[in-house]
Amino acid sequence: xKEVEQDPGPLSVPxxxxxxLNCTYSNSAFQxxxxxxxxxxxxxxxxxxxxxxxxxxxxxxxxxxxxxxKYISLFIRDSQPSDSATYLCAMSLGRGSTLGRLYFxxxxxxxxxx
Amino acid sequence: GAGVSQSPSNKVxxxxxxxxxRCDPISGHTALYWYRQSLGQGLExxxxxxxxxxxxxxxxxxxxxxxxxxxxxxxxxxxxxTQQEDSAxxxxxxxPWGAGYTFGSGTRLTVV
Numbered sequence: 001x002k003e004v005e006q007d008p009g010p011l012s013v014p015x016x017x018x019x020x021l022n023c024t025y026s027n028s029a030f031q032x033x034x035x036x037x038x039x040x041x042x043x044x045x046x047x048x049x050x051x052x053x054x055x056x057x058x059x060x061x062x063x064x065x066x067x068x069x070k071y072i073s074l075f076i077r078d079s080q081p082s083d084s085a086t087y088l089c090a091m092s093l094g095r096g097s098t099l100g101r102l103y104f105x106x107x108x109x110x111x112x113x114x
Numbered sequence: 115g116a117g118v119s120q121s122p123s124n125k126v127x128x129x130x131x132x133x134x135x136r137c138d139p140i141s142g143h144t145a146l147y148w149y150r151q152s153l154g155q156g157l158e159x160x161x162x163x164x165x166x167x168x169x170x171x172x173x174x175x176x177x178x179x180x181x182x183x184x185x186x187x188x189x190x191x192x193x194x195x196t197q198q199e200d201s202a203x204x205x206x207x208x209x210p211w212g213a214g215y216t217f218g219s220g221t222r223l224t225v226v
Contacts, residue, residue, distance in 0.1 A: 006156070034214060042120075044157070045218030088156065095167055101147065101170065102215065106156040 003027050006089055015114050016112025019076040022087035026070065030091040030103070033065050037072045038086045038107065041091075048074065051094075064066045079112045084109070116140075118218035120206050127196055135191040135221045137222030146189050148181055148216065152202045159178045160204075163189065194226045 006023045021035075032051055036044035048063040050056045058064045062075040072091075076083055079085055086109050089100040119138040127133050148160040159197035163183040173182050178197075183189040193200055197212070203222050207215040 004156075036217075041219075041222075043207075043219045045217070046214045085200045090157075100164075101159045101162050101173070102157075104149075104157040105158075 004089060004091060006108055007059075008106050008108060009055070010109040010111060011063050012111045012113065013079055013099040015079060015081060015112055017079050018114050019079050019083070019110060021076075021087050021089075021110070022031045023072050023110050024070055025072075025091060025103075027093075028067070028070065029093050031094040032092040034102070035063055036047075036088040036090060036104075037063075038088060040085075044088055055105040073085070081112050081114050084111045093103075118206055118208050118216055120204075120218035120221050122221060124224075126221045126226060129198060129225055132192065132194045133196055133223065135193075135204050135206075136205030137182045137189045137191070137208075137218060139187065139189070140159065140216060141187075143208035143210050144186070145209045146183055147209075148189070148191050148213075149205045149207065150202045151205060152221070157205065160191070163199075165174055184211070191221075196204070196223075198225050201225045 004025045023084040034046040037047050038044040050063050050065050053065045053067045060077045074106050086107040089105040090109040121136045128146045135162040141223045144165045146163045150156040151157050162170040178194045181191045201224050203220040204218045205217055
């Protein structure tokens with residue numbers, strides 16, 4: 001079993017839909033949780049960064065972390081065609097003041113059609 | 115520079131040849147990471163440099179892979195005697211103390 005599981009999709013939704021992306025993990029020691037967006041032939045870019053359990057909102061994006069269930073989610077409201085990309089969850093044990101290595105899910109491919 | 119710079123962006127090499135991939139991190143970022151992304155797969159950790167500490171090499175898949183970081187800045191990932199299974203996108207990232215990564219656009223390596 002991989003430490004981080006993520007459904008690869010693909011996921012296809014109409015413009016304006018609410019998108020829900022999820023990951024589960026097995027290591028209860030993970031403390032930092034991130035979502036990255038990756039466009040084709042580009043490197044991943046950081047979307048959301050949270051520490052421990054709870055919610056964090058940034059514009060149309062909301063990240064949720066439920067450590068008791070070892071489950072994290074990313075919600076995208078009012079989805080746009082420009083949101084079409086692969087979304088990767090990532091998490092870290094965090095040692096001292098550094099993130100250290102990140103453990104990634106396989107990524108979910110999202111297409112938002114107009 | 116403004117971002118993490120990787121070179122070359124594409125590399126085609128013959129099986130058995132050695133290759134060097136370069137990463138120029140964001141100035142002042144203390145941590146540097148190498149990951150590998152194969153088609154349809156997630157990112158596979160390779161190696162991590164943090165300041166002057168000994169690097170975490172636990173993700174290197176074999177002794178054909180090595181990396182160094184000179185002067186706390188530029189890093190080179192070397193793959194010796196390349197094999198077809200080494201074909202992948204090699205991504206470099208850097209981060210300042212205690213914050214998230216910034217990735218480069220990667221080097222797409224094809225071993226023929």
